[in-house]
Amino acid sequence: MFVCAGFAAQSADDTLGPFSFNRRDPGPKDIQIEILYCGVCHSDLHQARNEWHNTVYPCLPGHEIIGRVTKTGAEVTRFKQGDLAGVGCMVDSCRTCASCREGLEQYCEKGFNPTYNGKETVIGGTTFGGYSNAIVVDEAFVLRVPGNLDLAGVAPLLCAGITTYSPLRHWKVGAGQKVGIVGLGGLGHMGVKFAHAFGAHTVLFTTSESKVKDGKRLGADEVVISKNPSEMAAHASSFDFILDTVAGPHEISRYLDLLKRDGTLTQVGAPEKPMSVEIFSLIFKRRNFAGSLIGGIAETQEMLDFCAAHNITADVEVIPIQKINEAYERMLRSDVKYRFTIDMSSLKQTA
Ligand SMILES: [Zn+2]
Ligand SMILES: [Zn+2]
Incomplete structure (x- = not known):
């Protein structure tokens, strides 16, 4: 010793x-x-x-x-x-x-x-x-x-790096796809960098106007202010994949609704309490709701x-x-x- x-x-x-x-x-x-x-x-x-x-x-x-x-x-x-x-x-x-x-x-x-x-x-x-x-x-x-x-x-x-890299790889994110990253913290900023580096059209979701500029600097092609319903609605059923890095309580079905048919939302932020999921959102477009660990x-x-x-x-x-x-x-x-x-x-x- x-x-x-x-x-x-x-x-x-x-x-x-x-x-x-x-x-x-x-x-x-x-x-x-x-x-x-x-x-x-x-x-x-x-x-x-x-x-x-x-x-x-x-x-x-x-x-x-x-x-x-x-x-x-x-x-x-x-x-x-x-x-x-x-x-x-x-x-x-x-x-x-x-x-x-x-x-x-x-x-x-x-x-x-x-x-x-x-x-x-x-x-x-x-x-x-x-x-x-x-x-x-x-x-x-x-x-x-x-x-x-x-x-x-x-x-x-x-x-933070591998937690975001692994699900993006597992779900084969790449060029020609539209990919969302929810939240711009330790995990989210790595998610934006990787999704961009993999060639995906990368969209950052944030609640904060002040993060728009930084999101773009880090590699986001678009930044959506998630508390603005009309901005969210403009992206309905359009994403191949969304990586959700937010650990605080939030309404997950708003993001599930943004997935295309067969699209996947992977949760890596870990909220303390169980979340409710609008199951019809999954059923009607055969969407996947997944998790991933490092x-x-x-x-x-x-x-x-x-x-x-x-x-x-x-x-x-x-x-x-x-x-x-x-x-x-x-x-x-x-x-x-x-x-x-x-x-x-x-x-x-x-x-
Ligand atoms: Zn850690
Ligand atoms: Zn073992």
């Missing part, structure tokens, strides 16, 4: 503060990574505040991790010391169930082992995430990180390679770890364009 430094919450009503803890030494298949950047995801806040009622304290979040390899186990083949490396939402899965064998570890039938608030299988206790100076992960769950991109902007690709390791690698080839990163505001509690409050007010990334070198200032 070796000692690490990080920021953790000690209870649901605690803010995050300096925390030191042990990590396992790298085993034969493990990689030790010095963490350079970690993106800040809404899940981090939910977990730190026990909003999903399953948090084990101390809770050390962070699953958008970019760093540099400092040590490799004897059987590691894909990484060497000094390489860039990424870790997303998973650090392991059963590897034997049907989903794992298909490379869909996120749907592991035994449940994947999450990067934080999971089970540390070697030294016991809980897994601790990326708000720390180092992490040790089996190489099967480590991503190669392209060196040509801004690393602070790459970090959010590991959760992506498998192979697809996450494909997404990073795609981003390297197309020069895609998240738009980030880089913060020191000491601002994490303030960042959570701002995130709740959607006061960030469009993701916070922690510069982990700031950790050295908290001795």
Whole structure:
């Protein structure tokens, strides 16, 4: 074991503060990574505040991790010391169930082992995430990180990026299609970038006039103000695919009505309460209403390679770890364009 430094919450009503803890030494298949950047995801806040009622304290979040390899186990083949490396939402899965064998570890039938608030299988206790100076992960769950991109902007690709990339790929979004992205936050801004990069005619739905210009800059061909019924009606039954990234309560049937026959709406924002769906909207046009969870390791690698080839990163505001509690409050007010990334070198200032 070796000692690490990080920021953790000690209870649901605690803010995050300096925390030191042990990590396992790298085993034969493990990689030790010095963490350079970690993106800040809404899940981090939910977990730190026990909003999903399953948090084990101390809770050390962070699953958008970019760093540099400092040590490799004897059987590691894909990484060497000094390489860039990424870790997303998973650090392991059963590897034997049907989903794992298909490379869909996120749907592991035994449940994947999450990067934080999971089970540390070697030294016991809980897994601790990326708000720390180092992490040790089996190489099967480590991503190669392209060196040509801004690393602070790459970090959010590991959760926000793959969460939007995977459903767009699964439903074969591409040129000649009309695709909608609902909401312009951490997820939505990546959805707009990917749908545009895949060649689709991309339409952003937002409630906020102030986001029209930015939506177009990010790649939207059109921006619809969703609270305006006549603007919505003008797009009835015209979309091949809609990706809904909104986690707040909203009326989903208004978007289902915008799909063509056989069109699909995939929900990736996760509202707390059940939503009601106008079933006639589905029946009369054979529309699909679907969900999607992050992506498998192979697809996450494909997404990073795609981003390297197309020069895609998240738009980030880089913060020191000491601002994490303030960042959570701002995130709740959607006061960030469009993701916070922690510069982990700031950790050295908290001795
Ligand atoms: Zn996340
Ligand atoms: Zn499995």
